[in-house]
Amino acid sequence: MPLPALFHTERLVVHRAVPEDTDALLRVFGNPAAMRLFAHGRPWTRDELERFMGQYPDSDARLICLPGTVRLRTDPHAPAGGEVIGFGGVGYYVGETTTPDLFYALRSDHWGKGLATELSRAALAYAFAHPEVDFVNASAIPANAPSIRILEKCGLRLIRFVPEANRNLYRTTRDEWEAAVREHDRQNLK
Numbered sequence: 517m518p519l520p521a522l523f524h525t526e527r528l529v530v531h532r533a534v535p536e537d538t539d540a541l542l543r544v545f546g547n548p549a550a551m552r553l554f555a556h557g558r559p560w561t562r563d564e565l566e567r568f569m570g571q572y573p574d575s576d577a578r579l580i581c582l583p584g585t586v587r588l589r590t591d592p593h594a595p596a597g598g599e600v601i602g603f604g605g606v607g608y609y610v611g612e613t614t615t616p617d618l619f620y621a622l623r624s625d626h627w628g629k630g631l632a633t634e635l636s637r638a639a640l641a642y643a644f645a646h647p648e649v650d651f652v653n654a655s656a657i658p659a660n661a662p663s664i665r666i667l668e669k670c671g672l673r674l675i676r677f678v679p680e681a682n683r684n685l686y687r688t689t690r691d692e693w694e695a696a697v698r699e700h701d702r703q704n705l706k
């Protein structure tokens with residue numbers, strides 16, 4: 517029985533991470549090449565991954581949107597999940613000091629197919645479907661050219677470089693996002 521989707525795209529479905537996803541996600545977060553420009557810059561241990569996945573408990577009502585396990589869609593007519601190929605999205609706890617942040621990590625044999633861009637656009641739409649979300653942040657190490665390209669393609673703007681974190685901080689507001697969606701729809705109607 518497939519888990520209910522948080523959101524889906526043409527090629528992907530994202531659902532709440534469950535312990536059964538851990539082995540597949542270790543193939544993403546345990547890969548030194550993939551983690552070089554992500555978080556602490558080294559592959560994660562199983563313990564670190566399990567703690568990370570446990571950050572989004574379904575018992576916490578303040579958690580209004582959350583990232584999840586990314587699967588390839590097997591059936592183009594139904595958002596049922598296939599193989600696990602990554603993790604990503606936007607998480608946000610209302611009333612916490614944390615901000616809604618977009619992030620993504622995919623298994624390296626699926627890079628270069630536009631999947632992270634597709635995921636990010638859908639994750640932003642999912643986040644902004646929650647009225648409590650006024651803006652979405654993202655951060656990228658300046659050397660992470662693919663990630664910066666994705667953020668810019670999704671309409672996030674560079675706010676500033678944060679030297680203590682060695683990260684560029686990006687943001688899009690609800691107004692900017694809605695204007696970008698209107699413009700996209702207008703172009704597609706032409």
Ligand SMILES: CC(C)(COP(=O)(O)OP(=O)(O)OC[C@H]1O[C@@H](n2cnc3c(N)ncnc32)[C@H](O)[C@@H]1OP(=O)(O)O)[C@@H](O)C(=O)NCCC(=O)NCCS
Binds near residue numbers: 623
């Ligand atoms: C970053 C990551 C998610 C990209 O996934 P992906 O599915 O390959 O990304 P996409 O194909 O959607 O888009 C990548 C874009 O970057 C571009 N790109 C790739 N390498 C590049 C480089 N060296 N310089 C400039 N642009 C580059 C691609 O051409 C593409 O842009 P285009 O569609 O306009 O041609 C993937 O490499 C990954 O999981 N990395 C490890 C985790 C990570 O670093 N996450 C980001 C931190 S939040």
